[in-house]
Amino acid sequence: MKQYDHPVAADFQVLHILHALSDPFRLSIVRKLAQAQPQPCGPLQAGRPKSSVSHHFSVLRKAGLVRTDVVGVTHMNSLRTQELDARFPGLLATILAALAQEEGSAARQPGTVDA
C-alpha cells in the first residue's frame, strides 16, 4: 500500500502553482477534477500515453494542487481544495471561475456552433 509524498500546505509556492497551471493539459485536468472528484487517471488522459499523463500528475502533486490516493489498483486524484484555500485564500476558486468565464464567453461567440 505505497502512497505518495505530497508537500504540506506551508510549503506551497505561488510560482509552482502558476507553473503547474501554465500547461494546457494540466489545466484541463484540474478543471475536470473540479467538476468530479476524486477520479482515477484513466478518464483524464485524453488520448495521451500513460507516461505523459503520469508526468503531468507528478507536476500537479509537487505544486500541491492534486492529492493522489492509491486505492486498490487505481490512483484516485482530487484537488487539495481546503489546504490550498487555507494557504492562498480564493486562489484556486478564482482561477476556476476565470476558466468558466472564458468558456462561457467562447461559447457565446457567433460562428461557434455546437453540434
Next chain:
Amino acid sequence: MKQYDHPVAADFQVLHILHALSDPFRLSIVRKLAQAQPQPCGPLQAGRPKSSVSHHFSVLRKAGLVRTDVVGVTHMNSLRTQELDARFPGLLATILAALAQEEGSAARQPGTVDA
C-alpha cells in the same frame, strides 16, 4: 510616437495569463508594478540584459497583463488592472494577495533574519 499593440480584454486567455506569470522574473515584474505604477523598464531589470527584459515584457503584454505606453524616450508600464478584473474578476488581485501571503509567511520563518 509609435505605440504598442495590446490585446483587447475579450481576447485575454487564462492560460496565457498563467503562463506569463509562471516565470519568476515576470512574476517579480508584476509584483513590483502592483506596488508602484507606472514604471519604466529600467528599475525593473534586476541586472538582466535589456534584450531579456524586453522579451519578458513582450510576454506580459501579449497576455494582457501589462500595458506599455511610450512617453518620450521611456516606456511606461502599468498593469491592466481594470480590464483584467472586468474579464476575470478577482484573478490578478487574488494572485497578488497570494504572493503577499507567501512573502509574509516566509518572513515569519524562524531562521530567516532580516538584516
Next chain:
DNA sequence: CCAATAGTTCGATATTAATCGAACTATTGG
C-alpha cells in the same frame, strides 16, 4: 501463482522558452 489492470520510471528525442550580445529604432536635449 498467473494474468490483467493501472500507473510509474527510465532514457531518448523533440519542442519550447530563456539568455545574451550586437545591431537597430525612436525620442529628446543641446
Next chain:
DNA sequence: CCAATAGTTCGATTAATATCGAACTATTGG
C-alpha cells in the same frame, strides 16, 4: 544635426519541458 538614452529586434546558444515507447511495480481477481 549629433550624441545620449531607452528599448526592441535578430540570431545563435543553451536550458528546461514535454512527449513517447518500453520495461518495471503494485494490486486485484480468478
